[in-house]
Amino acid sequence: MIKIASIFDLERAAQARLPEVLFDYVHGGSEQQITLQRNLDDLRALALRQRTLRNVGRRDMSVTMVGEQARIPLAVGPTGLAGMTWPNGEAESARAAASFGVPYCLSTMSICSIEDVAKASEKPFWFQLYLMKERKINESLIDRAQRAGCTALVLTLDLHVQGKRWADEKHGLGVPPEMSVRNVWDMASHPRWLLSMIKSQRHTFGNLQGEVKQAKNVQALTEWVENQFDPSFDADSVRWVRARWKGKLILKGIMHPDDARQAIDLGADAIIVSNHGGRQLDGAPSSISVLPGIAEAVGGQIEVLFDGGIRTGSDIIKALGRGASGCLSGRACLYGLAANGCEGVHTALSLFEQELADCMALTGLSSVHDIAPGVVTAQPSLVMQG
Ligand SMILES: Cc1cc2nc3c(=O)[nH]c(=O)nc-3n(C[C@H](O)[C@H](O)[C@H](O)COP(=O)(O)O)c2cc1C
Known part of the structure; x- marks a missing residue:
């Protein structure tokens, strides 16, 4: 058993338990994984200003994120197929987030349905929406999220087409994965995962199962999903969602100040500066590198949230120090x-x-609400004069 001292140990424990086809899906990015690596490298390259002569006996870490109380400035983001990594995985994650005291966001592409998660979690959650080509399904998903009491809709903007993830293509990732000799062997050699998955209530896309009448079996549903991402998605699509969804609207996948300004005009309550964790446009800059420009463009009119590469508490300080509020x-x-x-x-x-x-103690911070300019900086240059 791996002793857990950091997120990197959890990563190793996940790798040990999951079949390769699933670990590579969770861990990987698109194409050459340049953007995935940039997210990690650029966060690490930032420096924190160390201050020592301050009383940091009390440190306030709590915030509100889009109206929700959060014990720390971090929400559990939407991840598709989480329920293939652990039985009833999305319901379990939502329970963990609720008991810890941070928001949870359920993906459209989850294994548990909106209703399953609503039943399992004692707290309301956010629902992430991918707009499908079939409008009726979008209407139904929005209405179901509304009925389940979701407090915010997170509309993902960056999936006009799906980024090519080479490992997934080679493994034959699907729901369930392709039954090739390699995958069957891979799954059979991970008995802890395989046996636990018997306890799963569902084995396919829980939110879409009942919606797509023409998909007669699990394989057909996977194929249907692959053809549903909509390249014609644009500002009018957002207007349509804004008119139908009554609650808070968060736009996810903003990487340019002009898109951020437009998000305000479109009636968003918040944006998420995100490149989808390096899983979509490979070659895009890291999300931390574009964050300050976007925060400046928004000028405090709506909340600016951030994702991409967060692996330690100090990464959270770095993101807040560069303009994010969560x-x-x-x-x-x-x-x-x-x-x-x-x-x-x-x-x-x-x-x-x-x-x-x-990290707050060692940088002399008493509150996450006032991270002054200069706490997070570029690493000072080592160049010497003369
Ligand atoms: C396995 C996996 C599945 C994901 N599925 C979704 C999804 O269904 N919807 C979505 O908007 N983002 C999805 N994302 C992107 C995340 O919400 C988030 O933007 C990204 O993971 C942040 O980077 P990080 O993994 O370095 O924290 C997914 C990410 C991963 C790793």
């Missing part, structure tokens, strides 16, 4: 789920909290 975690919480279900997600959140508290 962060989302994709992979880190998913590693926790894949390693140890509800408890694993709780462990991930607790690690973030402890590391955040430590």
Whole structure:
């Protein structure tokens, strides 16, 4: 058993438990994974200003994120197929987020349905929407999220086509994965995962199962989903969603100041600066590199949230120091789920909290609400004069 001291240990534990086809899906990015790596490298390259002569006995880490109380400035972000890594995975993650005290966002492409998660979690959650070509299904998903009491709709903007993830293509990732000799062997050699999955209530896209009448079996549903991402998605699509959804609207996948300004005009309550964790446009800059320009363009008119590469508490400080008011975690919480279900997600959140508290103490911060300019900087140059 791997002893867990950091998110990186949860990553190793997830790798040990999951078949390769699933671990590569969770861990990987699109094409050459340039953007995925940039997200990690650029966060790490930032420097934190160390201050020592300050009383940091009390540190305030709580915030509100789009109207929700959050014990730390971090929400569990939407990740498709989480329920293939742990039985009833999305319901387990939502329970962990609720008991810890941070928002949870359910993906359209989840295994548990909106209703399953509403039943499992004692707190309301956010629902992430991919607009499908079939409008009737979009209407139904929005209405179901509304009926389930979801407090915010997270509309993902960056999936006109799906980024090519080479490992997924080679493995034959699907729901369920292709039954090739390699995958069958891969799954059979991970008995802890395989046996646990018997407890799963569902084995396909829970939100779409009952919606797509023409998909007679699980394979047909997977094929239907692959053809549903809509390249004609534009500002009018957002207007349509804004008119139908009555609650808070968060636009996810903003990487340019002009798109951020347009998001305000379209009636968004918040944006998420995100390149989908390096899983869509490979070659896009890191999300942390574009964050300050976008925060400046928004000028405090709506909330600016951030994701991409968050693996430690200090990464959260770096994002807040560059203009975000809160962060989302994709992979880190998913590693926790894949390693140890509800408890694993709780462990991930607790690690973030402890590391955040430590980082605040060592940078002389008493509150996440006033991270002054200069706390997060570029690493000073080593060039010497003369
Ligand atoms: C396995 C996986 C599945 C994802 N599925 C979705 C999804 O269904 N909808 C969505 O908007 N974003 C999805 N994302 C992107 C995340 O919400 C988030 O933007 C990204 O993971 C942040 O980067 P991080 O993993 O470095 O934290 C997914 C990410 C991963 C790793």
